[in-house]
Amino acid sequence: EKSEDQIMPLSGKKVMVTAGPTREELDPVRYFTNHSSGKMGYAIASAAKKLGAEVTLVTGPTSLEIPSGVQVERVISAKEMFDKTISHYRDQDIVIKCAAVADYTPVTVHSNKFKKKNDTWTIELKKTDDILKALGERKEHQILVGFAAETENLEDYTKDKLVRKNLDMVVGNDVSKEGSGFGSDTNEIIMIKKDGSIRPLPILTKEQAANEILEEVMEMMKR
Ligand code: CTP
Numbered sequence: 001e002k003s004e005d006q007i008m009p010l011s012g013k014k015v016m017v018t019a020g021p022t023r024e025e026l027d028p029v030r031y032f033t034n035h036s037s038g039k040m041g042y043a044i045a046s047a048a049k050k051l052g053a054e055v056t057l058v059t060g061p062t063s064l065e066i067p068s069g070v071q072v073e074r075v076i077s078a079k080e081m082f083d084k085t086i087s088h089y090r091d092q093d094i095v096i097k098c099a100a101v102a103d104y105t106p107v108t109v110h111s112n113k114f115k116k117k118n119d120t121w122t123i124e125l126k127k128t129d130d131i132l133k134a135l136g137e138r139k140e141h142q143i144l145v146g147f148a149a150e151t152e153n154l155e156d157y158t159k160d161k162l163v164r165k166n167l168d169m170v171v172g173n174d175v176s177k178e179g180s181g182f183g184s185d186t187n188e189i190i191m192i193k194k195d196g197s198i199r200p201l202p203i204l205t206k207e208q209a210a211n212e213i214l215e216e217v218m219e220m221m222k223r
């Protein structure tokens with residue numbers, strides 16, 4: 001197996017992937033979350049492992065099986081994902097942030113179940129810290145890849161995230177499109193790199209999309 005390792009394109013490389021949604025607790029029985037099956041992130045982690053990388057998967061709650069040989073860090077909230085991701089960051093060669101992180105979290109977490117005594121319930125939310133942006137600010141040698149989930153102006157919004165978060169590449173997908181939405185086994189993505197190149201891809205399985213993303217990353221690593 002050793003000699004096989006040496007010819008693998010990502011052998012000796014450390015890859016961190018984040019996947020799945022986060023959960024923001026409101027009281028002991030309720031939480032806020034995002035649509036996300038985790039399938040895209042798990043497919044990337046699995047593909048990176050097959051290419052020989054040492055893979056860390058930081059995952060929110062999903063119903064998926066951890067790909068074999070992948071090191072897992074399970075998290076629940078955006079704050080936990082932030083801390084875990086930052087703590088592994090320095091060691092990594094490649095970081096791919098696929099997770100659907102909650103943008104807002106409740107200001108107040110009730111320690112007891114909130115009872116239905118009123119007809120309405122107003123909940124105040126505050127912004128979470130942007131993990132990807134923090135990684136961009138702390139970037140040293142790493143190749144940093146983000147995702148952009150959009151429902152309109154896909155190319156412009158995706159490009160904007162590349163610049164704002166100091167990424168090397170951003171993978172955009174229109175989550176309102178058929179065959180590209182949450183929970184689906186396929187994805188239609190557009191890859192935009194720091195050099196300005198834009199590559200739209202047809203609808204692919206998430207496994208195929210994962211390999212295309214890693215191909216682009218390996219291409220960037222050669223330079
Ligand atoms: N992201 C993150 N931390 C957050 C929110 C988002 O790391 N608190 C990351 C996601 O993992 C993804 C990228 O930022 O890689 C883009 O997420 P997206 O929801 O498309 O964009 P946002 O920057 O959150 O902006 P908006 O939701 O307003 O489009």
Ligand code: CA
Nearest residue numbers: 100101102103
């Ligand atoms: Ca968001």
